Amino acid sequence: MATEPTGKTESNRKLLIKLVVCALLMAGFGYALVPIYKQLCEIMGINVLTQSDGTVERDANTQIDKSRTITIEFDANARGPWRFRxxxxxxxxxxxxxATVMYEVVNTQSRAMAAQAIPSYSPQSATPHFKKVECFCFKQQTLKPNEARQFPVVFFIDPKLPREVKNITLSYTFFEIAGADVSK
Incomplete structure (x- = not known):
């Protein structure tokens, strides 16, 4: 039975330690990617679903600007077996x-389904001024087989909206979340 020289054993041990440390660093980086991605998206204004806790703070002295009227148009797109409008x-x-607007969703399937709504705004410059107080888009929704529901969106337009913006389109895309737990 041959034994390895002591130098080679020590070299192998150092290599193993380096590989284990490298694997741990990669796993840690992979774990940290999700919060880093969310933070970067929030900073850059990309794919922002909600405010940090799903609520909007209103200044106590917010005034209604009666000198301006903004037309809000509502749109709905369904990705999957839904009727959504x-x-x-x-x-x-x-x-x-x-203001409050209602959106209607109908699950046209004979099985329970979970879904999420993603909002978008046009013009894009209106995005930071469209403040939702309550919205079904803040969390995942589960609908029973063939269930129809109405969801409210309670919002206000920040008076700091540039004066040249007279129309805003709020559009939602409602899509199924594959693999979601719908037993709730």
């Missing part, structure tokens, strides 16, 4: 005024 196609609001 806004109950009304548009409304006029004054900046600072609290």
């Amino acid at each position: 806004p109950v009304q196609s548009s409304m006029k609001v004054h900046p600072g005024e609290l």
Whole structure:
């Protein structure tokens, strides 16, 4: 039975330690990617689903700007076996005024399904000024087989919206979340 020279054993041990440290660093980096990605998206304004806790703080002295009227148009797109639409196609609001619009979703399948709505705004410059107080897009929704539900979106337009913006389109894309637990 031949034994390895002591120098080679020591060299192998150092290599093993380096490989284990490298694997741990890679696993740690992979684990940290999700929060880093979310933070970068929030900073850059890309794919922002909600405010940090899903709520909006309103300044106590927010005034309604009655001198301006903004037309809000509502749009809905379904990715999957859904019927999804806004109950009304548009409304006029004054900046600072609290407003509510309802969206209707129908699960057309004979199985429970989980979904998420992603909002988008046009023009893009209106995005930071469209403040949602309550929205079904803040969390995943589960619908029972053939269930129909209406979800409210409570919002206001920040009075700091540039004066040249007179129309805003709020569009939602509603899509199924594959592999989600729908037993709740």
